[in-house]
Amino acid sequence: MGTQPAALSLLALAGIPLVKTGDNLVDIVMHGLAQSQAELARGDVIVLAQKIVSKAEGRQVALNGVTPSPRALELAAKVGKDPRLVELVLSESKEVVRTCPGVLVVAHRLGHVMANAGIDQSNVNQGDDEQALLLPFDPDGTCRRIRDALRERTGVDVAVMIIDSFGRAWRNGTVGTAIGVSGMPGLLNLRGEPDLFGRELQTTELGLADELAAAASLIMGQASEGRPVVLARGVPYARREGTASELLRPKELDMFR
Amino acid sequence: MGTQPAALSLLALAGIPLVKTGDNLVDIVMHGLAQSQAELARGDVIVLAQKIVSKAEGRQVALNGVTPSPRALELAAKVGKDPRLVELVLSESKEVVRTCPGVLVVAHRLGHVMANAGIDQSNVNQGDDEQALLLPFDPDGTCRRIRDALRERTGVDVAVMIIDSFGRAWRNGTVGTAIGVSGMPGLLNLRGEPDLFGRELQTTELGLADELAAAASLIMGQASEGRPVVLARGVPYARREGTASELLRPKELDMFR
Secondary structure, eight states, rough: OTTOOOOOOOOOOOEEOOOTTTOOOOHHHHHHHHTTTOOOOOOEEEEEHHHHHHHHTTEEEEGGGGOHHHHHHHHHHHHHHOOOHHHHHHHTTTEEEEEEEEEEEEEETTSSSEOOOOOOOOOOOOOSOOOEOOOOOOOHHHHHHHHHHHHHHSOOOOOEEEEEEESSSSSSSHHHHHEEESSSSEEEEEETTBBBSSSOOOOOOOOEEHHHHHHHHHHHHHHOOOOEEEEEEEOOOOOOOOGGGGGGGOOGOOTTT | TOOOOOOEEEEEESSOOOOTTTTTHHHHHHHHHHTTTOOOOOOOOOEEEHHHHHHTTEEEEEGOOOOOOHHHHHHHHTTOOHHHHHHHHHHHHHEHHHHHEEEEEETTTTTTTEEGGOOBOOOOOOTTTTTTEEOOOOOOHHHHHHHHHHHHSSSSOOOEEEEEEESSSSSSSSSEEEEEEEESOHHHHHHHTOTTSSOSSOOEOOOOOOHHHHHHHHHOSSOOOOOOOEEEEEOOOOOOOGGGGGOOOGGGOOOTT
């Protein structure tokens, strides 16, 4: 961390179109960079909103094609949600963590503890039918592939992240949170680093990718802005491969589920 | 949010000295701005690390002056911590939320659910005796006073935040989190804002101040950097008075304690 820059900048790329199934996200990022008169530099991080990744991957599901299981029907009645949505949530989850009227918190198959398995219905074009949008299939892998393709096209090694808005225990409001990472640490280990007085730090792990996800979320906007790609420059990180799964606390070490 | 800027920049101010009891944080911020050749602009946010605020307020406590209560002795044995530290944690808390060996999560008297009531021993000068550093007495109030003083000196209305590093349920690593706010919303209500397709958003509250806290934490550094003051520009927020306490989920609505 000794070479940590003292300035961080985040730019929401201009000219990002509505993303459809099959769209190439690398083309979209390159287009956004050109429209923003921005060029990639070594150490930059490209941050993508979950929604455009899910859409490009065709993760929309038509709700009227979903048949709820008995378990989904029962749970839907308990939480007051559409049984078809609950069926999708269960199919994307490995564990129901908490329920109460209006709330369904699960452990997603990727490991994230989150409401509704990250499935939502805002900013999804409905067309003739109600659609739900699932999380990307393999966010860490998608980040790696986008990173490789960006390096191939530009010659520059950047990191890539996919983020989503998560609710939290104990606190109101969602915050941007990393669900996919490549080219930077998810978690930064500070163990053994001295503090200002030369004593070993007590707080030894920093949720680096989650902090950057929150920063990027600030300028992406949650409503109609349509700014789903952010270029971050000046993020202090040791260059190594990393994943979002580093940020997941194993269930056996988690006191809150 | 329609006027939301597309770029966010964060600058860690240069030349911030080691802070001692009684130091004037407004002087320190003004000095840092001058050393960084930066001037405040309307809508900027000054983000202060909890530690320098606590030190300026004289919130250091000599551990050898603390006599643990029977309850602190019992709890200290259970979690494997210094009974004097546990006594301080209890005196700063209104509820013990979870304990296990090495972990003591409480609801701080200010309402934040956090490990050890936010008390730590890193970056606290020990001198002849072991010292612990408590959270600031009234972080929202301190932010308001610093904001008022900055406006008086510069004529510019900025927002001010105090942040600390928090652990989280379900996820590894700490993230910067707001414990004091003035001049901007802690929580941003998006209820009723249309999404890209004109439908009402499902996610209706954004943890704005916590997202900015995470962003600022990224460049403050956790170890020996000594960059405890950050100037943030381009943060999208509706100008209103706000507090960090907006971010606290009331206990009766909290499923995770």
